[in-house]
Amino acid sequence: MAIQAVLFDLDNTLVNRKKAFQNYAERFVDEFVLVVDSRNRVQVVEYIIQADRDGYRKKRELYEELLTEFTMKNPVTADTLVDYWFAEFFKHTVVMDGALELLEQLRSKEIKLGLITNGSVHSQNSKIDQVQLRSYFDAVIVSDEVQLKKPDPKIFELALExxxxxxxxxxYIGDHPRNDVTGAKSAGLGTIWLRGAEEWDEALEKPNFMIRELNEIRKIVEELG
Structure with missing residues (x-):
């Protein structure tokens, strides 16, 4: 059957979360953390990046840890730092190379486009709108908004509906082996794994396709009809 719809993950698929968090962490350190020199600043930034676990960690837990690990320039609370996160992180959103061109190409072929992302309503919608992605999509699903979360097949089924x-x-295209590939497969969709952000779990069933660049998707869609 010819491809009628292409669905995407957001973070580390259409937007480069790793790069965005690097930029945010540097801004955070300059704003809050007392550092002794440039070498120490690099070490602190790297610590924060590792502690964030690529977003798979509760933000309050992260900031409570940072408050115990580092000396702050001024007294702050975890609440203050969480509020800063929600106010500032989305401003660092960076579109992945080739993402806009791919979306334009798919729309020109009258293929329907969907977006499914795990995360908070505020954070994910703010990122989508920061880089003006919303207009490309016929359906945008944010997990907290619908009370469903990848890899639950129901969130994919809702998007299809x-x-x-x-x-x-x-x-469906995503970077996370379990949340994206296994989740989409369990709902019956074809799957494309975007390499680079996550290591593949060899215990999982392989995706239909593996790619390194988003521009490879166009050829796959053409081959599938």
């Missing part, structure tokens, strides 16, 4: 397409005629 909103797009008015079948799983067999749809393909």
């Amino acid at each position: 909103r797009l008015g397409v079948t799983a067999a005629s749809s393909i």
